[in-house]
Amino acid sequence: MTAVSPGVDAVPLRDARSSRRGDRVFSGLTLTAGALVFALLGAIAIFLVVKALPALQHDKSSFWTTKIWDPDGTGRYGVAALVFGTVLSSLLALVMAVPVALGVAAYTVEYAPRRLGRFLGYLTDMLAAVPSVVYGLWGLFFLLPHLIGTQVFLNRWAGWIPLFGGPHGDVNTFSKSVFGASVILAIMVLPIIAAISREVIGQVDPAQKEAALALGATKWEMLRTAVFPPSRPGIVSAVMLGLGRALGETIAVALVIGNTFDISAHVLTPGGNTIAANIANRFGEAGSIGVSALIASGLVLFVITLLVNLLARYVIYRSGVEERSTAV
């Protein structure tokens, strides 16, 4: 690209004043764009609050503790079951996704040859590019039927743990559940955690790794002593960004979760719900108060994800790691 030539000889010195004006206009324009980002985030918060207020004033029960969702009818509704289901499914997803994401990040950076590692990195990122509605469709028609065996197995052998216990019976009673949603969520947040961990692990000083190897450390000892400790802040924030994504995931969860309103730690039994899935599933039939109530629940989700993201970014910024992954 011949970048330097155009326009250069078109600026004689006497144009200095007009060019200074050009500078002012242009920098003003970019500043306005930047300010718009501030305004946008503020506007999101304000409009969600304003449109949530009618429903909150109309609420005949306690918003935080009610486990029913009937804003248009009896006017009784609350987010207790939704918040519980959102947090439970996301945490369960992290338990499954984090070890795998760290393993694949370590493999692509430290074990695989350089070229293969880059290719595997692309493939992992591809997992983040699959639209969530496709994950939902796939989860509903492929994953859920194939998970039944695992659910029966977990219930039979690990049923003494409350998480996997609860009402059980024949194969047919396992269907749309928190467990299925968590598996889908784990697949969806895995590439995000893996991508950031990959970047962070790749930034470790090679001299540290070579020093560990020179002292006779095996590859695992090198990873444990020289790679993971300096990467820890980056990995922690990667996990939190993954958590933020899992908390807010809508369509995939809406298709594979039971859409019920109860607080139950039995993740294998049919049921469960999340804030986002509830919005997607109830929006079509909601009246004006119903829509307002859904916006109120969305406001709760916004605040939760905002806090998680702020914390994650704070950890990244403080550690001084450059994180510019395209998967996030």
Add this chain to the structure above:
Amino acid sequence: MTAGTGLRTRSLSSRSLSRPVIGAAVVGAVAFTFLLFAVTPLQGVADFLVAAAVIVVATVTGLTLAVEGRRRAVDRLATSGALLALVLTLLPLGFTLGYTAYRGASRFTGSFLTHSMAGVGPLSANGGVYHAIIGTLEQVLLASLIAVPLGLLVAIYVTEYGRNIFGTAIRFLIDVMTGIPSIVAGLFVLAFWVLALHKGFSGFAGSLALAILELPIVVRSAEEMIRLVPAALREASYALGVPKWKTILRIVLPTAATGITTGVMLAVARVIGETAPVLLVVGNNNFIHTNPFSGPQASLPLYVFQGAGSSSSLDVDRAWAAALTLILIVVVLYVAARLLTRRNSLARR
């Protein structure tokens, strides 16, 4: 355990396992699993794979422990773990793409791509996604027309002018914005555009929500590319008396153009499959509706979502074909972006 304690017990002549021995152990372990499945009631392909993986890892680790000692055994266990993690990552990718192609291929025809759902009865297997493709393309194009110029300006401010606390704050907020759930962006546009301004459902409302999601991705990639432009180019331009704004527009942006295009394509690939905002503010429509500024408009993601929730197997089949269409668009965008990166002299590291 520190590296030092292990070193003393390990002399140069200590025994080690050669590759053929490890290979033989793996083959033996798999054969043993076969035998196990032949004589016991265990069955099923998935169960076999899980059992084989466990037995192979246990055999190799045990063998290493016996011959090479504890440290080597732990190391080999970690290597197996990393490999297993890779397999567990690639499996869902292969199964999602593969199963979507398998289920979608039968209905994925020229007629499916060129017909809408207008006048298609509940028992008819006809109909297609033409109207949804039009809607999706229009909505994403409009979203990009908003998000790309705005994102570029923000990126320019952050890199060229914002070396102050305001610039740092914007960078931070943009990073935080990447974490806004798509349903929240949809709810915001619903509250602001549809409810407060009484604009009603339209494709453009969907574009607004998609633009909110696209903006931070565009800013982040453009920012990175602008930072990669060599300072020497800028200084040469200033030395010739070119003002800053012209330097940015004529020197910096053209140099970073390839990288910025890559970023925009990835951003488009990310938002083109967003269903939640479209569900809330665009509504649905079975007909070809080319005006994105008024009335509900169909879109590919919503088409898939509604088909998935339908009790009719015909709708489900069409949903799979539409999902295949959507994935193909995303993959094309994704691969094109990667190919473009290869030609990008700035990003080649």
